[in-house]
Amino acid sequence: MCGYDKCLSALDFHHPDPSKKDDNVGRLLSEKGKLVAYKEAKKCKLVCRNCHAELHYGFDNISV
Secondary structure, three states: OOOOOOOHHHHHOOOOOOOOOOOOHHHHHHHHHHHHHHHHHOEEEEHHHHHHHHHHHHOOOOOO
């Protein structure tokens, strides 16, 4: 969204449709494996932590 690309640790997976979220991508990767985590990640948009917080806060001017 904002173009941030400096640090992978500062990026989050955002579920635009929370009703389709099965679990956290990182948790699925460690507990269920790559394929399950990949399927969950496909439901997401990759955003920086600041943009992720703004999305959950409800800012209207952000679209994913």
